C-alpha cells in the first residue's frame with residue numbers, strides 16, 4: 001500500500017477456488033452488498049445499516065470482523081452508509097454481466113434462424129414444416145441455453161474483473177480523500 005497507484009497497474013485477478021469466486025481484501029466483492037445495492041436502487045431498502053469500513057460488506061449486529069475482507073471494526077470503524085462510488089462499481093458489474101447474457105441470447109436467436117433457413121433450403125416439400133418448428137422451438141432453446149447456461153460463468157468472471165478494476169480506482173480516490181466518505185480510514189497494515 002506504500003506505492004502510489006498508477007493507472008497502468010493491472011487490477012488483481014479475482015480468486016477462484018473450484019470455479020467459485022472467493023472474496024479477498026484485493027477483490028472484496030460481497031454478494032450480500034450486491035443484493036443490498038440492488039434493493040436500495042429499486043427503492044425497496046434505505047441506504048442505511050452497518051457496513052465494513054474497508055469494503056462496505058453489510059455487517060450483522062454484533063459482528064466485529066468482515067466476512068469478505070477480514071477487516072476488524074476495531075481497526076477500521078464500521079460505516080452506516082454505502083459509498084456512492086462503491087455502489088456504482090457494483091451496478092456497473094451487473095450491467096456488464098447483463099450485456100453478455102443479452103448478447104449471448106441474441107446470438108442464439110441468430111444461430112437458430114440461420115439453421116432453420118438452411119433447413120428450408122435443404123428439406124423437400126412439406127417437410128419444410130420442420131424448419132418452421134425448429135425456428136420457433138429450437139431458437140428459443142438455443143437462446144436460453146446460451147443466455148442462461150453457457151455465458152453465465154464467463155459473464156460472472158468478466159464482471160468480477162471489472163469490479164476489481166473499479167475497486168482499484170476507488171482505493172486510489174480514497175487514498176486521496178476524494179471519495180464521498182466522511183474521512184479516509186488508515187489502511188496501511
Ligand SMILES: [Zn+2]
Nearest residue numbers: 052055066069
Ligand atoms: Zn470488509
